[in-house]
Structure formats: structure tokens, C-alpha cells
Amino acid sequence: MRTWLRLGNRLLFYLLVVFVVVYSVFPFYWAVISSFKPSDALFASDPNFLPLPFTLDHYKNVFLQANFGRNLLNSVVVAGGATLLSLVLGVLAAYALGRLPFPPRNAVLYLVLAMTMFPQISVLGGLFMLLRQAGLFNTHMGLILSYLLFTLPFTVWVLVGYFKGLPRELEEAAYVDGATPLQTLVRIMLPLTGPGLVTTGLLAFIAAWNEYLFALTFTVGDKVKTVPPAIASFGGATPFEIPWGSIMAASVVVTVPLVVLVLIFQQRIVAGLTAGAVKG
Amino acid sequence: MLTQRQVRLAWLLVLPTLLVVVLVAGYPLAQVFYWSLFRADIAFVEPPEFLGFKNYLYLLQDPDFRQALWNTVKFTVFSVSLETLLGLAIALVIHSNFKGRGLVRTAILIPWAIPTVVSAKMWQWMLHDVYGVINILGVKLGILSQKVAFLARPELVLPAIIAVDVWKTTPFMALLLLAGLQLIPEELYEAASIDGATRWQQFWTITLPLLTPALVVALIFRTLDALRVFDVIFVMSGVNPATRTLAVYNRQTLIDFQDLGYGSAISVAILVLIFLFVVAYMRTLGREALR
Numbered sequence: 001m002r003t004w005l006r007l008g009n010r011l012l013f014y015l016l017v018v019f020v021v022v023y024s025v026f027p028f029y030w031a032v033i034s035s036f037k038p039s040d041a042l043f044a045s046d047p048n049f050l051p052l053p054f055t056l057d058h059y060k061n062v063f064l065q066a067n068f069g070r071n072l073l074n075s076v077v078v079a080g081g082a083t084l085l086s087l088v089l090g091v092l093a094a095y096a097l098g099r100l101p102f103p104p105r106n107a108v109l110y111l112v113l114a115m116t117m118f119p120q121i122s123v124l125g126g127l128f129m130l131l132r133q134a135g136l137f138n139t140h141m142g143l144i145l146s147y148l149l150f151t152l153p154f155t156v157w158v159l160v161g162y163f164k165g166l167p168r169e170l171e172e173a174a175y176v177d178g179a180t181p182l183q184t185l186v187r188i189m190l191p192l193t194g195p196g197l198v199t200t201g202l203l204a205f206i207a208a209w210n211e212y213l214f215a216l217t218f219t220v221g222d223k224v225k226t227v228p229p230a231i232a233s234f235g236g237a238t239p240f241e242i243p244w245g246s247i248m249a250a251s252v253v254v255t256v257p258l259v260v261l262v263l264i265f266q267q268r269i270v271a272g273l274t275a276g277a278v279k280g
Numbered sequence: 281m282l283t284q285r286q287v288r289l290a291w292l293l294v295l296p297t298l299l300v301v302v303l304v305a306g307y308p309l310a311q312v313f314y315w316s317l318f319r320a321d322i323a324f325v326e327p328p329e330f331l332g333f334k335n336y337l338y339l340l341q342d343p344d345f346r347q348a349l350w351n352t353v354k355f356t357v358f359s360v361s362l363e364t365l366l367g368l369a370i371a372l373v374i375h376s377n378f379k380g381r382g383l384v385r386t387a388i389l390i391p392w393a394i395p396t397v398v399s400a401k402m403w404q405w406m407l408h409d410v411y412g413v414i415n416i417l418g419v420k421l422g423i424l425s426q427k428v429a430f431l432a433r434p435e436l437v438l439p440a441i442i443a444v445d446v447w448k449t450t451p452f453m454a455l456l457l458l459a460g461l462q463l464i465p466e467e468l469y470e471a472a473s474i475d476g477a478t479r480w481q482q483f484w485t486i487t488l489p490l491l492t493p494a495l496v497v498a499l500i501f502r503t504l505d506a507l508r509v510f511d512v513i514f515v516m517s518g519v520n521p522a523t524r525t526l527a528v529y530n531r532q533t534l535i536d537f538q539d540l541g542y543g544s545a546i547s548v549a550i551l552v553l554i555f556l557f558v559v560a561y562m563r564t565l566g567r568e569a570l571r
Contacts, residue, residue: 013373017384020370024387027447028394030413031402043411089296096293100286108294115305117558119508121527122551125315125534125544126308128322149304156297181289210395212511213527217535228397232515244405251398262393266386270455 028255035059035248042245058249067222068250071230075254077140078215078226079208082147086204087197089148090155095185097156098163099171109160115153120213123149131218138220146214151204158203158272162196163189199272202265206258227254309551316544323538335545345546347521348529354438355513355525356506359445363502364495366446367453372487374454375461385458392451400515403444407431434522441516441523445509453498460494461487500561507554526550 034042035058036051062068096102097109127146128137136142166189174184190197209227216229231254234247262269316335320328339345370388374381391399406413409429418424430440464487472482510527517523519532530550534543 013376013378016369016373017378017380020373021384021387023447024390024451027399027402027406028390030406031398034405045416047411047413047416089300092293093297096290100290100293101283102287102290102294108298111301115301117504117554118305119504119527119550119554121508121510121530122547122554123305123308123312124531125322125540125547126311127304128534129311129540130303130308145304148300152297152300181286206393210397212395212397212515213531217531228395228511231401232397244408244411247401248405251401255394255398258393258395259390262389263386266389269389270385270459273452273455 028259031248031251031255035245035252037245039245058243058245059253061243061246062249062253066230066234066246066250068227068230068253070222071225071227072253074140074224075209075226075228078143078147078224079205081140081144082151082208083201083205085144086148086151086155087201090152090159090200091185091190091193091197093156094159094163095189098160099166099189100181109157112153112156115149116157118149118153120150124213124217127214128217137218138224140224143215143218143224143226146218147208147211150211151208154207155200155204158200159193159196162193162200166192195268196272198265199268202261202269203272206261209254209258312544312547314544315540316548318541320540321538322534322540322543328541331541335542336549338542339545339549344521344524344529345526345549348524348526351438351523352507352509352525352527355442355445355509356503358439359442359449360499360502360506362442362446363450363453364499366450367457367498368495370450370454371457371461374458388451388454390451391448392455394448396448396511397515399448400444400512403440403447404431404516407440431517437517437520438523441512444516445506445512448512449502449505453502456498456501457491457494460491460498463494464490496561500558503557503561504554507557508550526553 033049033051036054036056037048038053038055038057041048041053093108097105102108127149131137131142131146134142136145170188170192171184174188179187211226212228212232215226216232219225219229222230227250231247231250234243234250315328317330317332318328319331319335320326374385374388394402407415407430409415409427409432412430414430415424415427419427428436430436468486468490469482472486477485508527509525510531513523513525514528514531519528519536524532526546527550530543530546533539533546537543
């Protein structure tokens with residue numbers, strides 16, 4: 001009787017596990033399958049759960065007929081630019097905040113923390129005017145600049161944590177040897193924060209890569225438009241015809257790099273997410 | 281003086297970041313406050329006219345604003361509470377020792393990694409009124425008596441969008457709660473077992489109280505995100521009044537209606553709302569939990 005009960009419990013538990021996995025993975029799986037099905041199979045009343053028959057037409061469509069290649073390039077430039085700029089500025093600021101004597105330290109840290117909770121929508125109008133006044137509307141630089149609003153505070157906040165965690169003796173030894181603080185940062189501290197930089201950079205990149213509101217509002221046409229607004233506005237030949245196959249193909253193309261990154265760096269991402277949040 | 285020089289260096293290193301903050305947050309925010317006191321269109325076709333606080337007075341009686349506020353509250357309450365319950369369940373599952381837990385942890389990261397716009401599009405396709413897999417399977421398995429236009433029926437569209445948001449953001453909740461669970465010392469459970477406490481009792485007397493700090497942090501983060509929700513709503517149903525949240529209404533006013541003055545007043549209202557929320561949260565729940 002007892003063993004039956006335990007077996008039943010075990011079975012129930014594994015059913016729950018299977019449910020969690022299917023729930024998490026199935027929607028993406030379905031997008032992948034749909035992207036490989038010819039249009040008539042997409043609109044079948046009895047859909048196949050494998051991509052049979054199989055076609056690459058939707059992928060060809062996305063790259064040849066839409067400007068998707070251009071959107072993808074824009075996304076790489078904007079997300080990459082925002083990430084690099086945040087890391088460079090963030091490392092300098094975080095080093096000062098984490099390791100150097102700096103009287104208004106707490107005030108600046110509070111400001112940075114407040115910025116991480118800041119609603120993007122609240123500065124939409126102001127940023128719109130700023131970018132237009134500066135001639136940066138519909139430019140990559142303009143979009144990168146606006147993305148610093150959320151990538152930079154996050155980067156500084158997490159990196160301060162990493163810098164504070166390093167042992168004081170290292171720095172002191174460097175000073176004794178006559179190194180300046182800047183040399184200490186570049187030669188000693190920076191190599192030690194390598195993992196922190198990778199995690200922070202990755203999270204900033206993902207946030208910028210996925211951003212929609214600013215990309216939608218601060219771009220016109222496809223010159224600067226990144227992938228999220230492009231996918232959201234994919235249209236068919238007529239307004240009534242939504243090209244679901246192509247939308248799914250484009251979705252798979254933007255998501256696969258992220259999923260691969262996440263799978264490779266999953267330990268670090270989880271650590272970074274919890275560090276960013278728990279200290280927040 | 282080494283310290284004197286160090287302080288100067290610190291200023292030099294922090295300065296670029298401060299400049300960026302002033303440029304992308306301070307200046308735009310000042311503009312938003314300023315223009316909220318005017319009647320002005322965003323292209324300045326007409327000369328701006330000073331109104332004082334009239335935009336804010338209008339805000340208080342604008343039925344569209346009230347509806348957007350109500351939609352935002354409904355979205356926030358339902359999505360955050362569902363995510364918390366589901367996230368807690370998933371965290372407890374992953375926390376228990378079993379074969380394949382690494383696989384489960386990887387699997388739940390997938391929704392988190394997917395861009396919100398993509399997840400909205402994926403679900404829009406799955407919820408399609410005729411060819412969507414949910415309708416087809418639902419009818420076949422007898423769960424639905426007939427196909428349902430989830431995204432067209434006014435009473436179903438917000439719940440459907442909430443379901444999509446829950447799918448996308450539960451992993452974040454689960455990971456934060458998992459980190460919290462891992463901080464609870466194993467000995468406590470051992471001691472409780474020896475004293476004859478059941479699993480259920482252990483959950484209420486050990487797990488939940490000790491998980492509270494992580495729970496509070498996760499709740500704050502998710503609620504802040506939910507209060508400013510834009511992407512999933514705008515992609516799945518545009519400016520539909522049945523789902524239009526504050527952020528969607530704000531962008532519509534500023535960009536589609538080109539109304540810089542009133543749009544700015546809405547922006548200030550959202551900022552105040554979020555600020556009040558943060559203060560209230562920190563006061564009531566945060567004080568003891570974050571000590």
C-alpha cells in the first residue's frame with residue numbers, strides 16, 4: 001500500500017515536470033514547426049506536429065522580399081553599440097563607486113537604482129524631442145543613446161557588486177608596487193571581473209535586442225528599424241492576409257541566437273539576474 | 281595626497297555616466313514636466329499655449345484615461361499573482377532533487393529569452409480563431425465546444441494577453457524564487473522532520489517565511505514591469521480600448537494624436553503612480569523583509 005502511494009506520488013511529480021517542460025517549450029517549438037510548413041499546410045484543419053511537408057520558402061521570403069536582412073543588421077548595430085558603450089562607461093563608474101573614496105557615493109548609487117526602475121514611457125515624449133533637436137531621430141546613434149536609459153544603470157548597478165566583491169589586498173599590493181588607480185583598474189581588477197562583464201554585457205544585449213517601444217517610435221522606414229518593430233508590422237499582400245509562415249520564420253531567426261546564448265551561458269545568466277534583482 | 285587624487289579620479293570616472301543620465305533621463309524628464317503645462321502638438325504646428333494645470337484636471341475626468349488605468353490594474357493584479365503562484369510551484373519542483381532538473385531549468389529559460397514581440401506573435405498564431413493550434417486541439421479534445429476568437433471577443437482579449445505575459449515572465453519569477461529557496465539551510469527541514477512535521481507543515485512554517493525576502497523582491501520587480509506594460513498589449517491588440525493600458529494610451533496620445541501637452545501629463549501621472557507604488561511597497565512589505 002505504502003509503496004503504491006509512493007509510486008503514485010512519484011508519477012504525479014514527473015507528470016508535473018513534463019507539464020512544466022511542455023508548457024515552456026511548446027510555443028517556441030510550434031513557431032519553428034510553422035516556419036517550415038508550406039502555407040497550405042499551415043492552414044490545414046488537422047495540423048501536423050512535425051514539419052511535414054517541409055519547405056524553406058518562408059525563410060527565402062523573409063530575406064528576399066522583406067527588408068529583414070537590413071532589420072537584423074540594425075539590431076546587431078544598435079544592441080551591440082548600446083552594450084559596448086554601457087560596459088565601457090559602466091566599468092569606469094562602477095570601479096569608482098565600488099573601490100574608490102567618493103563622497104557622494106550613496107547619492108549616485110540611489111540615482112542609479114532609481115533609474116533601473118524608471119518607466120521608459122515617461123520620457124518617450126522628451127526623448128522624441130531631444131532626438132529631433134539633436135538631429136538624431138531615425139539614426140543608429142539616436143537609438144543607441146536612448147537605449148542607454150536602461151542598459152547603463154543596470155550595468156553600473158551589477159558591476160558595482162562585482163567590484164565590491166574583490167579582495168582589498170590585491171589593490172593594496174598594486175599600490176605598494178607604485179601602480180596608479182587607473183593602472184590597477186585595467187591590469188588587475190578588470191581581468192578579475194571578466195565573468196561579471198560577460199554576464200552583464202549579455203543581459204544588456206538581450207534587453208536592447210528585445211526592445212520595442214523606442215525602436216517603434218524613434219525610427220521611420222527600414223533604414224534604422226530593428227527586428228522587433230519589423231516583425232510586429234509584417235504585412236501580407238493585402239491587409240487581410242497575414243503571412244504567418246514568414247512571421248514565424250523571422251521570429252525563429254531572431255530568437256535562435258538568444259536561445260543559443262542562453263543555453264551556453266545559463267549558469268551566469270541566472271547568477272546575474274538574481275544578483276541584479278536581489279541587490280535591487 | 282593619494283586620497284585627494286583618488287577622489288578626483290573617482291569624479292572623473294563617474295562623470296560620463298552622470299552626463300548620460302542627465303542627457304537621456306534628466307533633460308527629457310524636464311521637458312515632459314514642462315510641456316505638461318501647455319497645449320502643444322509634438323511638431324509645433326500651432327504655437328504652444330500655457331495652460332497651467334488644466335491638462336491634469338482634464339486627466340481626472342478623462343474616461344479613456346480611467347479605462348486605461350483600470351486595464352493596467354487588472355493586468356498587473358492578475359498577471360503578477362498568477363506568475364507568483366506558478367513561479368513558486370516551478371521553483372519548488374526544480375528545487376527538489378530529481379533526475380533531469382537541469383533540463384527543466386534550461387527549458388524554463390526559453391520563454392524568458394524570447395523577445396516579447398516574438399512571444400506575442402507566436403501566441404497570436406496559436407490563438408488564431410480558425411487555424412490556431414489551441415482552437416483545433418481544444419475542440420478535438422472536447423475542452424472547447426467550438427472555436428473561440430480569443431483576440432476578438434472584448435471579454436476574452438485581456439485574459440488571453442495575461443496568459444501570454446504569464447508564460448513569458450513566470451521563468452524570471454521561478455529563477456528568483458529558486459535562488460531564495462537555495463538559501464534556506466537544509467538542517468531546518470531535517471530538524472522539522474525529526475520533530476514529525478509533515479511536508480505541508482514544513483512548507484508553511486519554514487519555506488514560506490524564509491522565502492519572503494526573495495518573494496518581496498520578485499514581486500516588486502514584476503509589479504513595476506506590469507504597471508508599465510506596453511509591448512505585449514500593443515502587438516496583440518493595438519490601441520483596442522478593451523486592453524489599452526496606461527503606456528499604450530500614453531504613446532497613442534503623444535505619437536498618434538501628436539498631443540505633446542496632454543501626453544506629457546499622462547507620462548507624469550505614470551511616473552507618480554510608479555513612484556507611489558515603490559514607496560508603499562517598501563514601507564509595508566519591504567521594511568521587515570529587506571532588513
